[in-house]
Amino acid sequence: MSTDLLxxxxxxxxxxxxxxxxxxxxxxxxxxxxxxxGAALLSWLGSMVVFFRAINTEHLNxxxxxxxxxxxxxxDTWLQVGIWVDPLTAVTLFFVSWTVLMIFIYSVGYHNYGxxxxxxxxxxxQPHGASIxxxxxxxxxxxxxxxxxxxxxxxxxxxxxxxYTLVVSDNxxxxxxxxxxxxxxxxxxxxxxxxxxxxxxxxxxAFLTTRVGDVFxxxxxxxxxxxIGSLSFSDIFKPExxxxxxxxxxxxxxxxxxxxxxxxxxxFFGTVGKSAQWPLHVWxxxxxxxxxxxxxxxxxATMVSAGVYLVIRMFPLLQAGSxxxxxxxxxxxxxxxxxxxxxxxxxxxxxxxxxxxxxAYSTISQLGYMIAALGIGAYxxxxxxxxxxxxxxxxxxxxxxxxxxxxEHGVLHTGENVDPQDMFNMGGLRKKMPITFWxxxxxxxxxxxxxxxxxxFWSKDEIxxxxxxxxxxVVFIILALAALLTAFYTMRQITLTFxxxxxxxxxxxxxxxxxxxxxxxxxxxxxxIALGWxxxxxxxxxxxxxxxxxxHEFVGSTLAEFPEALPFSVWPxxxxxxxxxxxxxxxxxxxxxxxVGAEDPLKRALGPVYTVLKNKYYFDxxxxxxxxxxxxxxxxxxTNQILDRKIIDGILHFIARIASSVGGILRNYFDKPIVxxxxxxxxxxxxxxxxxxxxxxxxxxxxxxxxxxILAFGAMFFFVFTSLQH
Amino acid sequence: xxxxxxxxxxxxILFCIGLYGVLVRKNAIAILMSIELMLNSVIINxxxxxxxxxxxxISGQAFAIVVFAVAAAEVSVGLALIISIYRRRKSVxxxxxxxxxx
Numbered sequence: 001m002s003t004d005l006l007x008x009x010x011x012x013x014x015x016x017x018x019x020x021x022x023x024x025x026x027x028x029x030x031x032x033x034x035x036x037x038g039a040a041l042l043s044w045l046g047s048m049v050v051f052f053r054a055i056n057t058e059h060l061n062x063x064x065x066x067x068x069x070x071x072x073x074x075x076d077t078w079l080q081v082g083i084w085v086d087p088l089t090a091v092t093l094f095f096v097s098w099t100v101l102m103i104f105i106y107s108v109g110y111h112n113y114g115x116x117x118x119x120x121x122x123x124x125x126q127p128h129g130a131s132i133x134x135x136x137x138x139x140x141x142x143x144x145x146x147x148x149x150x151x152x153x154x155x156x157x158x159x160x161x162x163x164y165t166l167v168v169s170d171n172x173x174x175x176x177x178x179x180x181x182x183x184x185x186x187x188x189x190x191x192x193x194x195x196x197x198x199x200x201x202x203x204x205x206a207f208l209t210t211r212v213g214d215v216f217x218x219x220x221x222x223x224x225x226x227x228i229g230s231l232s233f234s235d236i237f238k239p240e241x242x243x244x245x246x247x248x249x250x251x252x253x254x255x256x257x258x259x260x261x262x263x264x265x266x267x268f269f270g271t272v273g274k275s276a277q278w279p280l281h282v283w284x285x286x287x288x289x290x291x292x293x294x295x296x297x298x299x300x301a302t303m304v305s306a307g308v309y310l311v312i313r314m315f316p317l318l319q320a321g322s323x324x325x326x327x328x329x330x331x332x333x334x335x336x337x338x339x340x341x342x343x344x345x346x347x348x349x350x351x352x353x354x355x356x357x358x359x360a361y362s363t364i365s366q367l368g369y370m371i372a373a374l375g376i377g378a379y380x381x382x383x384x385x386x387x388x389x390x391x392x393x394x395x396x397x398x399x400x401x402x403x404x405x406x407x408e409h410g411v412l413h414t415g416e417n418v419d420p421q422d423m424f425n426m427g428g429l430r431k432k433m434p435i436t437f438w439x440x441x442x443x444x445x446x447x448x449x450x451x452x453x454x455x456x457f458w459s460k461d462e463i464x465x466x467x468x469x470x471x472x473x474v475v476f477i478i479l480a481l482a483a484l485l486t487a488f489y490t491m492r493q494i495t496l497t498f499x500x501x502x503x504x505x506x507x508x509x510x511x512x513x514x515x516x517x518x519x520x521x522x523x524x525x526x527x528x529i530a531l532g533w534x535x536x537x538x539x540x541x542x543x544x545x546x547x548x549x550x551x552h553e554f555v556g557s558t559l560a561e562f563p564e565a566l567p568f569s570v571w572p573x574x575x576x577x578x579x580x581x582x583x584x585x586x587x588x589x590x591x592x593x594x595x596v597g598a599e600d601p602l603k604r605a606l607g608p609v610y611t612v613l614k615n616k617y618y619f620d621x622x623x624x625x626x627x628x629x630x631x632x633x634x635x636x637x638x639t640n641q642i643l644d645r646k647i648i649d650g651i652l653h654f655i656a657r658i659a660s661s662v663g664g665i666l667r668n669y670f671d672k673p674i675v676x677x678x679x680x681x682x683x684x685x686x687x688x689x690x691x692x693x694x695x696x697x698x699x700x701x702x703x704x705x706x707x708x709x710i711l712a713f714g715a716m717f718f719f720v721f722t723s724l725q726h
Numbered sequence: 727x728x729x730x731x732x733x734x735x736x737x738x739i740l741f742c743i744g745l746y747g748v749l750v751r752k753n754a755i756a757i758l759m760s761i762e763l764m765l766n767s768v769i770i771n772x773x774x775x776x777x778x779x780x781x782x783x784i785s786g787q788a789f790a791i792v793v794f795a796v797a798a799a800e801v802s803v804g805l806a807l808i809i810s811i812y813r814r815r816k817s818v819x820x821x822x823x824x825x826x827x828x
Contacts, residue, residue: 702748
């Protein structure tokens with residue numbers, strides 16, 4: 001099969017799976033997950049073929065796999081849509097297809113396939129467990145299967161379709177379509193347990209918050225289309241187009257930006273929403289209300305990566321107009337927002353107790369890292385970190401899901417009333433759940449950038465090296481601080497969850513999860529380590545150059561101007577190793593002796609700052625006051641009470657009163673006397689005539705005959721008389 | 727030869743007797759018989775006009791026979807009705823048969 005055709009077909013299997021499950025196999029659980037996983041497997045296979053063909057193609061950057069068809073007629077020309085696989089797309093496909101497949105497989109175990117149906121389980125609520133009797137007649141409560149099992153697989157199938165569409169698109173329009181399909185699916189999946197009020201609130205929050213970014217992004221796309229009349233990447237990235245865009249002032253000279261600058265900033269707003277950057281970060285932690293595979297889908301493989309993918313993809317446009325490595329306004333904005341988000345989210349993460357929420361803030365922080373890296377022009381480093389982060393963060397999310405699952409098992413077993421997601425209720429899980437522990441450890445070390453062996457180290461180090469090498473001191477310091485905090489909260493998480501002794505009975509009775517959950521962890525764990533080796537800088541001492549710097553060569557070639565590899569500098573490396581190890585050690589020292597029921601040691605150390613961090617800088621409360629309450633006020637008090645009830649209803653009631661009085665006049669003075677009077681007169685008249693005439697109908701034949709005779713005589717006399725007169 | 731007017735006068739008298747009978751008799755059978763009288767007077771009229779005015783054709787006689795046949799059929803239907811009424815109401819008085827009134 002030709003590569004072009006194969007790329008066209010990539011997004012289709014998950015979409016087909018979605019329709020098949022929704023329409024036909026909804027009742028058959030095993031059938032549904034087989035279809036979904038089969039579809040994911042097909043797409044994965046296709047992606048692997050495309051990926052390996054891509055890396056074996058010479059000069060893929062100059063001749064990407066691409067084809068396009070005419071879609072919408074626009075006067076004399078057509079709006080074309082199609083597929084486009086350049087080196088950046090190829091590596092994105094690589095990590096997307098792997099993580100998607102792993103998440104699909106993991107979902108089977110996570111939703112308790114093969115377990116009995118729970119007695120009290122309801123659709124739209126988390127399964128509560130089923131009680132079964134063992135051979136001795138003892139009653140046990142065990143996890144029960146998700147009531148809406150098939151529905152989940154349908155939704156993640158659609159989600160995967162959205163992501164594949166986005167990745168292989170050759171233009172911004174279909175990219176945006178995939179983007180919005182994912183937005184819809186994240187809404188559906190966050191609210192998967194829709195009977196929970198918190199899940200409902202979270203789904204609406206996620207949808208509305210990302211929508212804010214999407215509106216700006218759509219404006220950017222529209223502006224780009226009016227400016228150059230095409231949305232295809234091949235047209236946008238032509239040097240002469242970029243040059244024109246960079247020279248044209250923006251509409252109305254907006255803030256002195258160039259057209260490229262304004263478009264870039266608008267598109268970047270889309271990323272801010274999708275990748276949960278400050279100030280639109282609030283939706284992502286709440287999105288933890290969804291099932292754990294959803295968290296991994298949204299936070300690692302697909303949606304948030306899509307935001308970063310967009311800016312990496314549009315980098316030539318964002319960079320347009322830059323002279324001698326100067327930062328353009330969009331890049332400046334990205335650097336500021338990215339760096340700020342990286343440190344901001346990391347500080348929140350250290351004070352969270354929910355195992356998934358820590359990871360959610362960690363994700364926001366790491367995405368900020370990538371955005372900041374791209375802002376200072378570290379294109380390859382940002383893409384590299386995107387890929388490695390996708391793997392280790394998917395690993396961490398799936399691992400945390402496995403932990404929660406194991407502890408939930410303990411909760412059901414002991415009947416204790418504890419929160420299975422609170423890390424302070426765990427501890428000592430390394431013995432109970434060894435596979436989960438080792439893979440989580442790998443993921444955690446990769447996230448904190450443990451030197452030399454983990455993938456996270458190489459990608460993070462490259463970002464820091466880029467910041468250092470290009471002299472962006474502030475960014476360098478902020479990112480290093482963020483890395484320190486990252487290492488700290490990661491170790492805090494690992495120590496609280498896995499090390500020490502169990503702090504509750506539930507943690508004591510936790511159990512290793514099913515192989516469908518641990519297998520994806522192991523595979524992702526391999527990538528979380530080995531992937532780093534593909535991007536080792538050639539100037540690195542000792543081991544540099546043993547393996548070719550594949551990432552730099554391959555991904556870097558996407559850009560028209562091949563980015564130069566930086567000369568090696570020892571300072572960023574030292575800082576990177578120092579913050580990583582320092583943070584890890586600090587985390588271990590602070591939390592290794594955490595006692596049952598004892599409060600967080602940080603609380604004593606930080607005092608009121610801890611409360612601020614714990615409450616996420618009160619951003620939810622702030623937005624509640626600034627946006628949510630005024631919106632409710634607008635809706636209820638202003639629109640409903642004043643505008644709708646008073647003004648609009650008032651006008652309507654006034655018109656109604658006039659109409660009703662006109663009607664009354666017509667009725668009393670025209671309808672009743674004239675129309676009704678005439679009708680009644682006719683009817684009554686006929687009745688009266690009939691009443692008077694009926695007496696001659698006696699029923700007696702002889703009387704009729706007499707009457708007939710009289711009339712006949714009368715007629716005869718009349719005719720005779722009249723004829724005699726002539 | 728007896729003039730035509732005698733026949734016509736006779737027929738008129740017969741018709742008046744029949745009409746009188748129809749109007750004043752109470753017995754339904756008597757009314758039926760009076761109707762026969764009226765029909766017969768009509769036949770006499772027909773035959774006499776035929777004989778005095780157009781004796782060459784037979785249409786007058788044919789007409790008379792058709793009227794006979796109709797009269798016979800009519801009587802049989804009338805009699806059947808009267809018998810049927812009698813069976814139900816034990817009466818053949820015409821004044822009692824007044825169901826068809828308002």
